[in-house]
Amino acid sequence: MSSTATSAISATAPKMDPLHHFQVAKHLDLSFMGLDISTSNSVYWMWIAIALVMLFFHLAFKNPRTVPGRMQSLGEVGYLFIHGIVTDIVGEKGRPFFPYIFTLFFFILFCNLAGLIPGSFTVTSQLIVTATFSLTIVGFTFGYGFYRHGSHYFKFFVPSGVPVPLMPLMIPIEIISFLARPISLAVRLFANMTAGHTMLAVMFGYVITLPWWGAWVPFGFTVIFTGVEIFIGFIQAYIFTILTCVYINDAMHMH
Amino acid sequence: MIATAYAATGEQAAAGSGMPQFEPSVFQHQIFWSIASFVILLYLLRKHVLPAIEKVLDTRSNKISSDLDAALKSRQEAEKASVDTQKVLVAARRQAEQTVEEARLEAARYREMAKESLGQELSKKKSLALAEIETAKRAALAELHETVVDIAILATEKLIAKNMTKADTNKMVQEAITAVQEHKGQVH
Amino acid sequence: MDATAAALIGMGLAALGFAGSGVGLGILFGKAIEAIARQPAAEAQLAKYIWIGMAFVEAVALYGLVVAFIIMGKA
Numbered sequence: 080m081s082s083t084a085t086s087a088i089s090a091t092a093p094k095m096d097p098l099h100h101f102q103v104a105k106h107l108d109l110s111f112m113g114l115d116i117s118t119s120n121s122v123y124w125m126w127i128a129i130a131l132v133m134l135f136f137h138l139a140f141k142n143p144r145t146v147p148g149r150m151q152s153l154g155e156v157g158y159l160f161i162h163g164i165v166t167d168i169v170g171e172k173g174r175p176f177f178p179y180i181f182t183l184f185f186f187i188l189f190c191n192l193a194g195l196i197p198g199s200f201t202v203t204s205q206l207i208v209t210a211t212f213s214l215t216i217v218g219f220t221f222g223y224g225f226y227r228h229g230s231h232y233f234k235f236f237v238p239s240g241v242p243v244p245l246m247p248l249m250i251p252i253e254i255i256s257f258l259a260r261p262i263s264l265a266v267r268l269f270a271n272m273t274a275g276h277t278m279l280a281v282m283f284g285y286v287i288t289l290p291w292w293g294a295w296v297p298f299g300f301t302v303i304f305t306g307v308e309i310f311i312g313f314i315q316a317y318i319f320t321i322l323t324c325v326y327i328n329d330a331m332h333m334h
Numbered sequence: 335m336i337a338t339a340y341a342a343t344g345e346q347a348a349a350g351s352g353m354p355q356f357e358p359s360v361f362q363h364q365i366f367w368s369i370a371s372f373v374i375l376l377y378l379l380r381k382h383v384l385p386a387i388e389k390v391l392d393t394r395s396n397k398i399s400s401d402l403d404a405a406l407k408s409r410q411e412a413e414k415a416s417v418d419t420q421k422v423l424v425a426a427r428r429q430a431e432q433t434v435e436e437a438r439l440e441a442a443r444y445r446e447m448a449k450e451s452l453g454q455e456l457s458k459k460k461s462l463a464l465a466e467i468e469t470a471k472r473a474a475l476a477e478l479h480e481t482v483v484d485i486a487i488l489a490t491e492k493l494i495a496k497n498m499t500k501a502d503t504n505k506m507v508q509e510a511i512t513a514v515q516e517h518k519g520q521v522h
Numbered sequence: 523m524d525a526t527a528a529a530l531i532g533m534g535l536a537a538l539g540f541a542g543s544g545v546g547l548g549i550l551f552g553k554a555i556e557a558i559a560r561q562p563a564a565e566a567q568l569a570k571y572i573w574i575g576m577a578f579v580e581a582v583a584l585y586g587l588v589v590a591f592i593i594m595g596k597a
Binding site: 263266267270273 | 576
């Protein structure tokens with residue numbers, strides 16, 4: 080298909096494939112007990128994101144002071160931001176989940192941001208990665224709800240204040256909306272990252288294919304849109320975190 | 335990104351159309367590594383970062399609360415000191431008033447005393463003067479008496495010495511009176 | 523009709539979903555500005571919900587994009 084699309088743009092221009100930078104290329108073929116644990120560019124960028132998170136906090140807290148400097152303030156803002164989300168949504172009981180949510184936020188945030196480095200790979204644009212996280216989270220909240228409330232937890236799917244005749248309609252809706260949670264959570268992040276980066280790639284394609292006097296328009300757009308992408312990367316990490324907290328809160332307090 | 339957007343290769347075209355994300359052959363290792371990466375990052379953050387941040391925040395909140403306590407304490411002290419000062423001031427004012435009052439009383443007493451002693455002095459002087467006058471009067475009367483007696487004696491002598499006419503007698507009494515008067519004039 | 527051509531038309535139709543998202547964004551920000559104009563003190567609090575809402579509304583458009591990409595894979 081891509082050949083069809085590009086030929087429509089310009090027959091003489093080099094072949095354009097805006098989706099190419101989502102290509103996962105395996106590097107080392109490893110397997111462990113039948114499990115495929117090969118490394119790939121995606122895996123390397125996960126590691127880079129981890130390294131960046133650690134570097135960020137290392138710079139922020141290498142010599143902690145009571146009166147913080149710039150980097151330390153930034154690190155503290157990050158901490159307090161997540162702390163605020165957790166205590167706002169889950170409450171004080173959410174304290175044990177804080178390290179997980181903190182890790183989740185910073186992992187996603189730095190994957191999103193690292194993906195904006197030219198030539199890099201965006202880990203969160205891989206549906207399977209976001210789906211892994213969202214399924215783990217929703218599965219965990221389901222298990223946690225059971226652990227906490229026992230069979231009582233099934234009441235979660237029975238909306239309160241609904242007349243009994245409507246129940247056969249409402250309960251499937253509730254179940255479907257619960258099952259849609261991991262999908263929407265995963266697809267939201269994946270689609271945002273993919274769409275933004277595809278858009279950037281298409282625009283960069285125009286920068287090359289257009290003559291020099293027209294190229295500055297898509298180029299200026301990419302400059303602005305990169306800023307927007309930074310913002311979106313932040314917002315999406317935030318949304319992912321907030322929804323995680325909401326789901327945990329649902330499991331904990333049953334609405 | 336420009337480079338990657340253009341790096342379409344024959345191999346990619348062979349891999350088929352559609353999104354690379356939906357290629358199932360790359361799923362398994364990414365599932366494994368995303369969970370592994372999450373766990374590694376969780377471990378690193380829990381082990382190194384979160385305690386450091388919490389330590390900093392706790393230190394700060396402790397410092398702030400201790401500073402607040404100290405500020406409260408010093409304020410209380412200041413209030414106490416101010417109350418003490420007020421007390422001292424009130425005492426001083428009271429003392430001053432008392433002193434003034436005492437001084438006024440003392441002054442009044444002195445004035446009373448002075449008035450009294452002056453009165454005594456004056457009456458004493460008055461009585462002294464009266465006594466003196468009395469003495470002088472007595473002396474004068476005594477002298478007058480003496481003079482009269484002298485005149486009488488003188489006149490009697492003259493009368494006895496010379497048997498004279500009435501006219502002569504008159505003349506002589508007249509002379510005697512004149513003499514007495516002269517004498518008296520000398521006295522006065 | 524050629525299967526490729528049909529797929530391309532389908533992708534274009536999937537992009538129609540963006541219209542709904544556009545309407546949603548318009549309503550979202552319009553209402554947000556209205557609310558802030560009414561209650562400027564609540565801006566900071568509202569901003570949080572605006573960005574969350576924006577992410578949700580935008581996600582709907584991107585589901586359409588995903589559908590388009592899926593069609594692209596089938597072509």
